[in-house]
Amino acid sequence: MSFITACCHINEESCVLNGDVIAQKNTESGDSWFKQLYKGLTLEYPKFYKMDMLSQAGFIGSELIKKSNPALSTRYQDDEIGLLFANQESSADTDIRFMESYVDKKSPSPSLFVYTLPNIVLGEIAIRNKWFGENMFAVLPKFAPEFFLQYGEIMMVAGAKAVLMGWLGILEGKIEVFVFLVEENSATGMQLNRENLITCAGF
C-alpha cells in the first residue's frame, strides 16, 4: 500500500506546504516569484538561476518536499526514488521564449534551447539529489489521477520505494504546481487512491 506523505502547491500568489501557507508573493520585490521562493529556502545552488520556469517549479517543489521530509534523502537508496511528473503545456512556455530569441531578437539562445523539452526538469531534480530511479514526464490533456496511480504502481512494482510526483502547469505567467511524495508502507500520510489524490490536488 502507498501513501501520500507530503504535498506542495504553488500558484501565482502563494506557496502551500502540507496545507500551510509558507510564502506569499511579494509584488514589490524585483525578484521573480520562484526566485523569492528559492531565496526563502536559503540554498546554494547557482544552477537554479539558469533553469527555465518549468525546471524551477519542479526544483522548488522537490526542495520543499525534502524540507517537509528531511529523511527522504537518507531513507532510500539512490535508485529507489522515482520521478513521475506531468502537465498539459509541455515546455511551451520556454518554446515560446526560444522562438522569440531567434525570430524577434535574431539570436537563438542555447541556454533556452536546452529547456525546450519538458522532461529536462526530471534531469535537474535527479542531478540535484543524485536520484537515479526510473523517471517519466507525460503531457496530458488535463490532470489525471489515474495516470499517477497506475504509472506510480508500475514504478513501485519495478523497485521504487518512493516516487516524487507532480503536476507542473507553467505557461505565460500561469502557475499551477502540485508536487507530492508517495511512499510505500509509510506509517503516516493519506492512502494513495483516486479520491485522496483529487482532494490533495485541489484541482
Place this chain on the structure above:
Amino acid sequence: MDTLKEDLKKHIIEQLNLEDIQVADIADDALLFSTEGIGLDSIDALELIVLLEKFYGIQVTNPEEGKEAFLTINTMADYIEKKRK
C-alpha cells in the same frame, strides 16, 4: 581594455543568468570553466559564442580558437581586440 573587460563581465552575467554574481566577483584571470573560477558549462560556452557575435560582431568558427579564447576574461578581451583589428 579595462572598459571592454567590464562590458564583457556585464554581458556574461546577463546572458548566462549568473544572478548571484557581481562584476567585481569575476577576476580578470579567473578560469571561466573551472569550478574554482566561475564554473561555466558547455551550454554556457555556446552562449559565449552567441554573445561574441551579438555584441562584438565576431564569429567563432574554429573550436580550438574558442577553447583558448574562453579561458579567462583576459583571454576573451585579447581575442576580441585581435579580431577587431
